Amino acid sequence: MYVLELAGEDDAFAAREAASSCSGVSELAPGLVSARSVSQIESLALTRRASVLIGHTTATVADARSLLEQASIDRTGTVAVRARDVRGTSEVDTQRIERALGRVLTRRGFAVDLDAPDHELRALFSADTCALGWLTARSVRNFGDRMPTKRPFFQPGSMDPLLARALVNIAGARPGVRILDPMCGTGGILVEAGLVGADVIGLDVQPKMVHGADKNLNRYLDTGSDSDTETGSGDILRGNATRLPFRDGEIDAIVFDAPYGRQSKIVSSEDEGNANENGLPSLVSASLDEARRVASRTVLVADRQWDEVAEATGWTIEGSFERRVHKSLTRYILVLE
Ligand SMILES: C[S@@+](CC[C@H](N)C(=O)[O-])C[C@H]1O[C@@H](n2cnc3c(N)ncnc32)[C@H](O)[C@@H]1O
Missing domain, CATH: 3.40.50.150 (Vaccinia Virus protein VP39)
Structure with a gap:
């Protein structure tokens, strides 16, 4: 499964566009949809990024941390965590989340590289939901x-x-x-x-x-x-x-x-x-x-x-x-x- 970060404010329209190249597109939270398979993300106007979904939970730092602690991670190389307050609705402190999730990953043996990581963990917080995923594709914003x-x-x-x-x-x-x-x-x-x-x-x-x-x-x-x-x-x-x-x-x-x-x-x-x-x-x-x-x-x-x-x-x-x-x-x- 994947999580897509939508652009703009109109989720139904953005989800309709995403469904033109991704399968099983379904609402996850305001500004976020899940998808079973993704392709041509780079061509989409109303999707910014797609990540391989680790899972989703309630929008608290504690739940996000335990979701990441329990996740199986079949990756090697350096990592960076980027947290987002999607639509500004979650009232979370994104820097605190990045530090907390970064600590989980370093305890699991990963080195952090904020400039050019091999893997970027997206921590997407909206009003009630936090989705965690590994960034896999971005759309071209030109x-x-x-x-x-x-x-x-x-x-x-x-x-x-x-x-x-x-x-x-x-x-x-x-x-x-x-x-x-x-x-x-x-x-x-x-x-x-x-x-x-x-x-x-x-x-x-x-x-x-x-x-x-x-x-x-x-x-x-x-x-x-x-x-x-x-x-x-x-x-x-x-x-x-x-x-x-x-x-x-x-x-x-x-x-x-x-x-x-x-x-x-x-x-x-x-x-x-x-x-x-x-x-x-x-x-x-x-x-x-x-x-x-x-x-x-x-x-x-x-x-x-x-x-x-x-x-x-x-x-x-x-x-x-x-x-x-x-x-x-x-x-x-x-x-x-
Ligand atoms: C709203 S504009 C299209 C704007 C266009 N999407 C753009 O971004 O520039 C509608 C166009 O329809 C053309 N038009 C009007 N009647 C037409 C017809 N019967 N057959 C073909 N074009 C027609 C007009 O000349 C006008 O350029």
Whole structure:
């Protein structure tokens, strides 16, 4: 078993992302989940670390110490203990825990090396639970390099890379998987999918978005055929999400961020070229219809609920999440099968 340290405040959403590459993900305590098996931790946005679970107990130093004293430890080399007050809810003194657990390990014959230990013991304290585990993997936290304002092409309303990464992971992005964003805007979703190795295709009705997304993909993905890096291939086309230029079932998963009534251009199926908010329901409905024709999974993001439209177009809602961005924007996420 493993213990995963989640990022952010929304455990249900983070656990859903973790379940895209780990099996048996189940809530352990606020900010922590357990998993039966783990893989691709380095690609996850909302999991920071995974550790081989030694066990869990109540959140007291005495119980943590006796859990470690009784644990079988099949390891050699140097160790360091790192304690964390997960979400600041446990009121423990992390330095005291590190010293107490460090003493247990030195009594068991381990040398301590705080700078470059062979093994890092994670002591994770939340309000009622303490989980102990040996660190085995961390996610790569370089999302800041790809913040929308740092990309070659920027537009207001671009999605941040952390959310985009979580969405593409939930959609199943990985090498050999074809991901389509039929309303790609600046291409942020596609960049994250490409970076985890998926082959990505983007569509947008606006030529400036097509050119801009193409620039962004070129900056972050090695889209040349002779490239030997691990990013997937990338293609951006001008097109309409309601009339996708793909055969039935040709795409593995679709991820898209529907226009926000207030700021994005909306081009509905009947009224191409005419931007207006009234076209939004028909645009989302026609796009979900097309999505179902070409793919068996869609992750839809929007600034409002589209549950009824999703079900009316034949999709089953497999997950539903809300993420508050600021006081006038909440993003609604639907995972559709
Ligand atoms: C909310 S934005 C996408 C933002 C994008 N996720 C990003 O991070 O930049 C919606 C996009 O849908 C595009 N759009 C609107 N109607 C469309 C249609 N019928 N087909 C394809 N794209 C459309 C708009 O041009 C806009 O770029």
